[in-house]
Amino acid sequence: MKLALKVTEIEQLSPLVKRFRFEDPAGMALPVFSGGAHLTVEMSERTEAGEIIRRNSYSLISDPYDGGGYEIAVRREDKGRGGSLYMHTKVAEGDEITVSVPSNLFQLDLRARKHVLIGGGIGITPFLSQLKQLDMEQRPYELHYAARSRDEAAGLKLLPQAAHVHVHISEEGSRMDLGAVLDGQPLGTHVYTCGPGGLIAAVADQAARLGWPKASVHSEAFTAPPPGEPFDVVIASTGQSIHVKADQSLLEALEAARVEVEYSCRGGACGRCHTKVTACDGRILHNDHWLSDDERAAQQDIMPCMSRFKGARLELDL
Amino acid sequence: MTMHFNDETFRGDYTYHNSPEAIRRFPFPFDQDSYMYSVNIEQHPGGPKGTPFEKTFDVDEHYVSEMADREITLAEDPLRCQSLPHMELAGWDLLELIMVSKARDYPELFTLHRDGNDWHWINRPLGIEKKFTFLDPATLPCGPMEYITRQTQGDFALLHERDNNLWMDAGMITSQADWSLDFDVGMNFFEWHAPVPKARKMGVFDKALKFLLAVGQGQHYRRLNWTMTVNPRLDTSPENYHKWGPEKRTVTPENVGQKQFLRVELQTFFRLPRSNALAFPIRCYLANLEDLVSQPKWGRRLHRVLRDIDPALADYKGFAVNQKMIVEYLSQFDDGAPTSPGIFADA
Secondary structure, X not given: OEEEEEEEEEEEEEOOEEEEEXXXXXXXXXXXXXXXXXXXXXXXXXXXXXXXXXXEEEEEOOOOOOOOOEEEEEEOOOOOOOHHHHHHHOOOOOOEEEEEOOEOOOOOOXXXXXXXXXXXXXXXXXXXXXXXXXXXXXXXXXXEEXXXXXXXXXXXXXXXXXXXXXXXXXXXXXXXXXXXXXXXXXXXXXXXXXXXXXXXXXXXXXXXXXXXXXXXXXXXXXXXXXXXXXXXXEEOOOOOEEXXXXXXXXXXXXXXXXXXXXXXXXXXXXXXXXXXXXXXXEEEEOOOOOOOHHHHHHOOEEOOOOOEXXXXXXXXXX | OOOOOOOOOOOOOOOOOOOHHHHHOOOOOOOOOOOOOOOOOEEOOOOOOOOOOOOOOOOOOOHHHHHHHHHHHHHHOHHHEEEOHHHHHHHHHHHHHHHHHHHHHOOOOEEXXXXXXXXXEEEOOOOEEEEEEOOOHHHOOOOHHHHHHOOOOOEEEEEEEEOOEEEEEEEEXXXXXXXXXXXXXXXXXXXXXXXXXXXXXXXXXXXXHHHHHOOOOOOOEEEEEEEEEEOOOXXXXXXXXXXXXXXXXXXXXXXXXXXXXXXXXXXXXXXXXXXXXXXXXXXXXEEEHHHHHOOHHHHHHHHHHHHHOOHHHHHHOOOHHHHHHHHHHHHOOOOOOOOOOOOOOOO
C-alpha cells in the first residue's frame, strides 16, 4: 500500500543528516506503527536517459502512536546510488512524496524485562521511535548512542536528556565499552543493535561471551544498496538481457525493465525478493543479511535489492 | 435496528437455525467438485453484496445468541481466553480494529466516539454502552482482547512475531474445531499445526508462514477452511469431547440431513499496527445438509467432494464414522449435472 504525502518540514540535523516530516495533504490521520518500523520512499527523477525511480527504505523516527505525520532522518551518501543525495538536494518543503505504509523488521520483543538499545552513527534512527514506544509502555530501557564526533552525532538533537540515555563520543575519549554496557544486566534483558557491521558483530560477540541467549540479541544492519560496477543479467523465462547501471541496484534495474519482483525492505533484511539463480558464470557479490554462508557460497540464490554480480553470465529464475 | 437476531441455542436442545437468507449467504467453501489443501488466500474484505466477505467483521442473525453461548463456555472454563503478558498491546490493537470496523460498517448497530484516547462505545444489539480510556486497562472490566471478543462473533488468535516465526501468545477460543488454546498457547506456527495430516510434507506450512510473515499493515486477507460437526455446536473443544464426541453416534439415515452440519471457518489475517502482531480471527458458520441441498449446486458438489475425499482427511475432519450415511443422503441430490465455477449458489 502506498501513501501520497506532502513534505512539511526539512531540518538540517548535522552537516550530513537531514530530518524530513511527511503529512497527509488533507490532514487525515496516517496509520500508526510500532517502534523500529521503516517506510520506503519513492524518488522519481527525470534524467536524459528517461525517468528513473529509486526506492530507499528509512527507519521512522517519529512517535509511533501519532498519526499526525511520519518523520525520517537521511544521511547524505555522496558515493551511494543517489537516493540520499536526491533527498538532500531535490526534495523541498511543500513537495509531494510517495511512501509505503510502515512495516517492521526490527520490533521490540515486549517479553523483555529490560531493553538495551545500542545505536552507532545513523543507526540511531530505529531507536528514536522505539524509545517513544518504550516510554509510553513504561518499560525499563537504556539507550547507548555511539558516534565518532559531535558533528556526526545527528541523533543528539532528537534524543531526550535522561539518565537512561547515554552518549558515547569516541573523539572526546568516551568510547563505548560494550563489556560494561552488557555485563550485569538483569536476566531477561534483550539487546538491540543498529549501526555498522562491526558494531553489530561486537555486541553479538560480547553478549555470547557473557552467556546471553541468542534469542535475546537483536540487530538491524539496514543499509541502502551499494553502487558498483555495471553488469548484465538474463531473465530465464524470456531470454531478455537487462543492464544494471553503476548507480542502480539489480532490483531497480529489474523494475525499470518491468520484471515483477516482490520486495519489502530493499535493504537485504526481509527476504521478500529472494530469487533463484539458474546460471552463474562469475561471482555474485552478496550484500544482503538474509542468505546463509552456505547459500552464498553455492551461488544459486541472490537478493536483488542489495547484491550485484561480476563475471560473464548471470541468469535469474524470473 | 434493521437486523433481526435469532433466539437460539448451540447446546442442549440445539435450537440453532438458518433463515433462507442466511442459507443463501452461507460461505460454501468448495469452488470445485473435489477437495485438497491449497493456500486459497484472497484479499479481505471484498465480495458480492450481502455475502459474509463484504464487511471486515461480518455480523449476522446469530450474533446475540453466539455471544450468549460464549459467555456460558467462558463461565465453565475461563482458560478459553488467555493473553500472555506481552500481548496486551496487541489486544488494544484488536479492540481498535474491531470497534472502528463495526462502527463504520454497521452504523445502526454500533457507534464509536473518539476524542484522543477518550473513547465511547455503543453496542446496541448487546445493550452495552461504555466510556473508557484507550490503552488504559484499568478503565475496562477485563483485558482489551477479552472485552471486544466477548462482543464479536468468531474465535480470535493473536500471533506474536519473533525469530522468523509466529507464536500463539493470546486468544479467545470458544467455537473451535477440536483444538485447545490452553494446549496451544505459547506454541509456534509449526507446533500448533503438527496434528494436521499430510500438509507439512506438502510444504503447505512453509509457504503459509512465509506469506503470513509478509502480511503488511493495511493488507488484509482471508481463506476458508471447513470441517463437519454433528449438531449445531460451537464449542467442539477437546476439553468437552465427552459431551459432543458421543453425539456422532446419534446420526441415522433418517436424521442425517438435520443433524449433520458443514462447519465453515472464515479465517482472516490482519497486521496490527502498534504491536506488529498478527490477528487471526476464525469465524464459524454452520449449515446442515438440509440447508445446503436447498441450493442445487451445493447439493451436487458436496456429494462429490465428500464421496471422493482422501480417507486421511475424512478422518481428520471427524466425519469418517458417518461418511457412508452422509454420502448416501447427499446422493439423492446429485443428478450428475455439471456444476458452475466458484463457490456461490446459482441465482
